Amino acid sequence: MRLAHHLAVASEWIRGTCVEATEFPDLAQRYRVMAVPKIVINETVQFEGAYPESAFVDQLLRAVNSETQ
Secondary structure, three states: OHHHHHHHHHOOOOOOOOOOOOOOHHHHHHOOOOOOOEEEEOOOEEEEOOOOHHHHHHHHHHHHHHHHO
8 A cells, every 4th residue: 555655645646544354344355355464556457466566567557558459
């Protein structure tokens, strides 16, 4: 989440929100959270685990590209 927040500060086009799965079980169930961190980008790309910055940005670009096609 820290990386998402850094990217959100750097760009007005990015927003990062952190949700505690145990406090919002309906969201945890909706997004099928089985491990943390669980990252969901624009409802199109999801992944679990702490990705290195370059891989995180790759996933972010994948989400953006999937929306423009």
